[in-house]
Amino acid sequence: MTMHDASIISQDCSDCPIRHRAVCAKCESDELTQLEEVKYYRSFQAGQTIVFQGDRMDFVASVVSGIATLTQTMEDGRTQMVGLLLPSDFVGRPGRNEAAYDVVATTDIVMCCFRKRPFEQLMAKTPHVGQRLLEMTLDELDAAREWMLLLGRKTAREKIASLLTIIARRDASLNLSGDANSLTFNLPLTRDAMADYLGLTLETVSRQVSALKKDGVIELKDKRTIHVPDMQILLSEAGDDADGGIF
Amino acid sequence: MTMHDASIISQDCSDCPIRHRAVCAKCESDELTQLEEVKYYRSFQAGQTIVFQGDRMDFVASVVSGIATLTQTMEDGRTQMVGLLLPSDFVGRPGRNEAAYDVVATTDIVMCCFRKRPFEQLMAKTPHVGQRLLEMTLDELDAAREWMLLLGRKTAREKIASLLTIIARRDASLNLSGDANSLTFNLPLTRDAMADYLGLTLETVSRQVSALKKDGVIELKDKRTIHVPDMQILLSEAGDDADGGIF
DNA sequence: ACTTTCTGTTGATCTGTGTCAAAGCGCGCG
DNA sequence: CGCGCGCTTTGACACAGATCAACAGAAAGT
Structure with missing residues (x-):
């Protein structure tokens, strides 16, 4: 099976300013058409919290423009940023219902969202989408672990x-x-x-x-x-x- | 599609002392039989390095007994442990060739290994195995990010x-x-x-x-x-x- | 133009953790 | 048995970074 490296939906996701690097691109199957139908855009202002830790999160998304942060918080208010979302980055946890951390817009930001359920159904049907997502998650894990070295040493x-x-x-x-x-x-x-x-x-x-x-x-x-x-x-x-x- | 929660190969992986929690269990399809054929056991002594950072790693595995650590190292020798492998934990990065960090046996340890290529082929054919692996990777990512909070704050x-x-x-x-x-x-x-x-x-x-x-x-x-x-x-x-x- | 607010800089001091050093176990091995 | 070696504890001291505090510049609102 060949792994594609481009955008989540199509090579020319015409109404997205960028080509999402999120999932697989070069497929033109029916499923992708299905997914197009549950795509929508959301924008947020700088400083706005997009999702709160523990909130139900019913979408996955990729960043079109702007910047957001992933932040974990302790009871007493101490916080640690655990990730940075730049344009073309993907956010969302298929198979999970609750957000594990706050997502906060640092600048004004536009995200390209997909409703989670249909997205998951697509994943179950088309293995390479899941593969791609696994790859991305492994990348994030690598990045997180490098950051652990930074934080600790x-x-x-x-x-x-x-x-x-x-x-x-x-x-x-x-x-x-x-x-x-x-x-x-x-x-x-x-x-x-x-x-x-x-x-x-x-x-x-x-x-x-x-x-x-x-x-x-x-x-x-x-x-x-x-x-x-x-x-x-x-x-x-x-x-x-x-x-x-x-x- | 139902997600199973038990072991990587079968409900009764008779020659494994534990039931691997690694991937999906309750399936008895041909693919699983295939995978049984590429399964083998390896044991290591306490203190032994199982894989070096940057090494080619041609297997994935789950821990049967004993403990190992995942460690990252800087040029000057400073190190940071980025993960702990306890019995039933899974290690290995399908789709990746090089190990991102050292894997070191803390105690004597036995691992149940699968050759990587056949494992990946299985993943490509049976979506739920990939799903399960994605879930596990998301768990690791969550754990890593909680650890970032610990290390930083x-x-x-x-x-x-x-x-x-x-x-x-x-x-x-x-x-x-x-x-x-x-x-x-x-x-x-x-x-x-x-x-x-x-x-x-x-x-x-x-x-x-x-x-x-x-x-x-x-x-x-x-x-x-x-x-x-x-x-x-x-x-x-x-x-x-x-x-x-x-x- | 004036104030307020937000962001960033710089200084003085304090403190948690690192560093260096010595000594106490516990255990295997000759 | 006693010796050495790995692991742990404890102490004295140093220092990186936190904390507290004052201030400067820029942007925004009145």
């Missing part, structure tokens, strides 16, 4: 460098700019959100960003626009071993 | 309490002893392994275990045998909100 400076590396890589792979070694990108998170993702406080984040700037590893055009003169230096600051992706 | 004492809670819960659900509120179990990890799992040093682990003992939250029969007089107290020490499982 990296210093504040390494954490910041790692986060910047990831954002930079995502940005570069979407915009595929020519120059691979020096690049400028937009950091779509507040210092507070970064702290939340990295298991730090916002003050520590601010200090370490300043330190990286002072040491010439990064430059700040404005507070949210980062220029990296030499990606290799940032990578070594991150403390990762041989990085798979680009760079 | 919990204090050393809370970390210890959380770990004990998890081991206790696993133990209780396997042995289903009558008394739910007070129980004794075996902690199959060295202080060093605990530290590795919790993102701490072994000295801190030792100190916090002593502190919990002094405060009467736990009692130590010997260094590896823990008695919890009142599970509720341990739970509140762990800082978790409303716990799903037993307890």
